[in-house]
Amino acid sequence: MATLENKRLPLSQLAPGQEGVIVAIRSHGPLRRRLLEMGLVRGEPIFVERVAPLGDPVEYVVKGSHLSLRRRDAADIIVELNEPEAAHDA
Amino acid sequence: MTRSRPIRVALAGNPNAGKSTVFNALTGAHQHVGNWPGKTVEKKEGFFTHRGLKVEVVDLPGTYSLSAYSPEERIAQAFITEEHPDVVVNVVDASNLERNLYLTAQLLEIGAPMIIVLNVFDVAEQLGYRIDIERFARLVGVPVLKAVASKGVGIDALREAIFQIAETPESAIPAPTLHYDHEIERAVRQLTDALADLPDLQGYRPRWLAVKLIEGDAQARRVVSQSPQAAAVLALADRLLDKLHRVYGEDVDIALADARYGFVRGLTRQVLTRPQQPPRTFSDRIDQIVTHRWLGIPLFLFLMYVVFNLVQNVAAPFMDWIDALISGPVTGWTLVGLHALHAPGWLVSLVVDGAIAGVGSVLVFVPSLMVMFFALAFMEDSGYLARAAFVMDKAMAFLGLNGRAFIPMILGFGCNVPAVYATRTIEHRSARILTGLLIPFMSCSARLPVYVVFGMALFGSRAGLVVWGLYVVGVVVAALAGWALARWAFPDVRKSVFVLELPRYRWPTPRGLWLHTWEHTEEFVRKAGTVILGIALLLWLLLNMPWGVQNPADSYFGKVSQAVAPLFRPAGFGTWQAAGSLISGFVAKEVVISTMSQIYIGEEEARQPTPASRDPWADARDTLVGLGQASLDAGKAFLDALTPGISLFPHAEDTSNQTALSRALRGAFTPLSALAFLVYVLLYTPCVATVAAQAQEYGWRWAVVSVGLGLSVAWALATGVFQIGRLLGVG
Known part of the structure; x- marks a missing residue:
């Protein structure tokens, strides 16, 4: 069983179909402000919708709205992975 | 209470919340587009009358929050807090309530009289959202209305609410309910x-x-x-x-945002019930194709091809029609009028060769600009433009630009003028300017005639290769210049943020499309048109001074050309004729050829049919028939554009007879110097209309920088081609 510690990772490492909960935003300056106003705040779930044809940027869903972030920028957002109901053994 | 001054309303809301649609629905045709003082941010104002009272509406820039960081946000915040509008109307996308209400929370904090409009309410209902409007209004202390602005639903109620609140502002002062950590x-x-x-x-x-x-x-x-x-x-x-x-620590801003979202979360929990699992919408299904791994890019390129064809071919018949109208009846009847007034020769020439020709060179851009503005508005309003930027972003990231810069660059192949205007869709000013500086390197269609004439005269069977090579050189130069400029001149572009909202797809409203198209075209005629006309008159003056010159070589134009010519000697075309045709090419690139025919083979100007010979009925008939024919041709071109590769209406290429000019060019140029000349034509300032558009969009300083950049890059490369060619013994 993975510990909580293990499940913390940069948003950029999530694959399409995965969902995480934002735990920290390490971006600075205008990007940080833009992320906040687009609804990327701590405790918010964020879902990876798809990757652009050329591999970057990536489309995410936050608060029901779709937005695109470059991988470089998503790397500064730390999320906790939400396991997609894998706990069938319960 | 009776008011002496009109009610003033400010519209505030997120981008994509349908603010413009509400604005259009409120004001109809009574609107005006300009810029905010000292800013390049668009300002839309309009008015309507309700119960005999004039209501002025200002459409604030769309923003996600209110702060003093971006020009758009500064403008919106300053307008509400400093200009004290009677009512602030906050347009909210009801289908995306939580994100939109972040701005609402900030607007409520200001404490100005306010109305909240829950727009696109129909979509929210389709998604299964249920919003308790009465409770919403009670909790925030201001009126809350629902609307579907694209169908005009809820607009009358909004008008009435604005009227009521302007009369009794106390009833719409928000309750201070937001508390921080x-x-x-x-x-x-x-x-x-x-x-x-x-x-x-x-x-x-x-x-x-x-x-x-x-x-x-x-x-x-x-x-x-x-x-x-x-x-x-x-x-x-x-x-x-x-x-x-x-x-x-550093997170004071996060704590503030947290508190606002906390407020929003509390509010939505009380007023909004939504289904557990949001249904897959039509919008999601479109995106599965449009942004698909393999289909995304081919689909984008196909759509660009269609747009490019529309701008080029659908506009072309109308451009020819305008051209014929100006050089035919308009010029003819002016001559009749001037003749009747016994106007002196210089005045006739000033009006006909200067003013009318100048106006013609402005109007001739109008059809392609209208088509481009229309296509762009359609892509933007439907939501596709954001997807195009998403799909193409990585390709543009190399230049330090983002995906939104791709479309203006492609449009540049058709005509640089609409391409410059298309940079408006790019969010950051530096990125907009950088793109605007690169567009002139994209070989526009006006340069093609120059390539073709030279190609046929000097390159024979290899002409096609030369033309193709020139297009490639343009793209390579643009890429290198973009890379260098982003690195050294616009370091902030590389760091600029690219967080892009992918809004839900929607059908653009015909009224919105038309208003967008018309207002921007009108703005071009008004602003850029004045500059173009001024330059055309200046050129006329140079060509005709001192008054009465017969040989162009003796005119001021000839003198200037002779003075400039030595500069081009290292590039292999240091004659005054070549320099002169390049100077006149400033008006439009294809003019290079007509100037050359005039000065190399002394082509007689075949104009001035005897004034008496004009028949008003024939003119009127020809003009109308011409317009009909143009519409027909445009319709065919439209259908052709939608079926690429198959021409539904094949037409014979007219083979123009250029033999006299060809002979003259073979005498004046070697293949090597011709190649250097073509490289120069490709890269130097496209035309005064592009410069005027750049000045309008980015300010004169950047327009001048662009001219300087074009002239120096063109000179350096043309010289390089000529000198290297000579070393290799090609010349």
Whole structure:
């Protein structure tokens, strides 16, 4: 069983179909402000919708709205992975 | 109570919330587009009359929040807090409530009389959302209305609500319900108390100023510092802020945002019920194709091909029609009129060769600009433009630009003028300017005739290769220049943020499309048109002074050309004829060829049919028939554009007879110097219309930089081609 510690990772490492909960935003300056106003705040779930044809940027869903972030920028957002109901053994 | 002055309304809301649709529905045709003073941000104003009272509406820039960071946000915030509109109408996308209400939370804090409009309510209902409007209004203390602005639903109610609130503003002052984190709230209250004692706050709510001071907002600081006892309060603010930084570290802004979203979450929990699992919408299904791994890019390129064809081919018949109208009946009848007035020869020439020709060169851009603005508005309003940027972003990231820069660059192949205007869709000013500086290197269609004439005269069977090579050179130069400029001149472009909202797809409203197309075209004629006309008149003056010159070589134009010519000697075409045709090419690139025919083979100007010979009926008939034919041709071109590769209406290429000019060119150029000349034509300033468009969009300083960049890059490469060619012994 993975510990909580293990499940913390940069948003950029999530694959399409995965969902995480934002735990920290390490971006600075205008990007940080833009992320906040687009609804990327701590405790918010964020879902990876798809990757652009050329591999970057990536489309995410936050608060029901779709937005695109470059991988470089998503790397500064730390999320906790939400396991997609894998706990069938319960 | 009777009012003497009109009601003033400000529309505020997120981008993509349908703010423009509400604006259009409210004001109809009574609107005007301009710029905010000293800014390149578009300002839309309009009015309507309700119960005999004039209501003025200002459409504020779409923003996700209110702060003093981006020009758009500064404008929106300053307008509401400094201009004190009677009513602030906050347009909210009801299908995306939570994100949109973040701005609403900030607007409520300002404390201005406000109405919340829940727009695209129909989509929210389709998604299964249920919103308790009455409860919503009670909780925020301001009227809340639902609307579907694209169908005109709820607009009358909005008009009435605006009217009511302007009469009794007290009924729409929001209740202060947003509370911050413990430490921040304490600091805000301490500051609010201190601010409340200041004598002159110009109508600002002390609490709003306190929050803004904590946020480090420059506008709030400026307002406070104008008060006589400001120093003590500002010192207190700094002390409190220091303390907060010790508690929260860097995250004071996050704590503020958290509190606002906390408020929004609490609000939505009480007014919104939505299904557990949001249904897959039509929009999602479109995106599965449009942004698909393999289909995304081919689909984008196909759509660009269609748009490009529309701009090129659908506009072309109308451009020819305008051209024929101006050079035919308009010129003819002016000559008749001037003749009747016994106007002197110089005046006739000034009016006909200067003014009318100048107006013609402005109007000739109108059809392609209208098509381009229409296509762009369609892509933007439907939501596709954001997807195009998403799909192409990585390709443009190399240049330090983002995906939004791709479309203007492609349009540049058709005509640089609409391409420059298309950079408006790029969010950041530096990125917009950088793109605008690169567009002139994209070989526009006006350069093609020059390539073709030279190609046929000097390159024979290899002409096609030369033309193709020139296009490639243009793209390579643009890429290299973009890379270098982003690296050294626009370092902030590389760092600029690219967070892009992918809004839900929707059908653009015909009225919105038409208004967008018409207003921007009109703006071009008004602003850029004046500049183009001025340059055309200047060129006329140079060509005809001193008055009565017969040989162009003796005119001021000839003198200037002779003075400039030596500069081109290293590039292999240092003759005054070549220099002169390049100078006149400033008006439009294809003019290079007509100037060359005039000065190399002394082509007689075949104009001035005897005035008496004009038949008004024939002119009127020809003009109307011409317009009909143009519409027909445009229709065919439209269908052709939608079926690429298959021409539904094949037409014979007209083979123009250029033999005299060809012979002259073979005498004046070697293949090597011709190649250098073509490279120069490709890269130097495209035309005065492009420069005027750049000046309108980015300011004169950047237009001048672009001209300088074009001239120097063109000279360097043309010289390089000629000198290297000579070393290799090709010349």
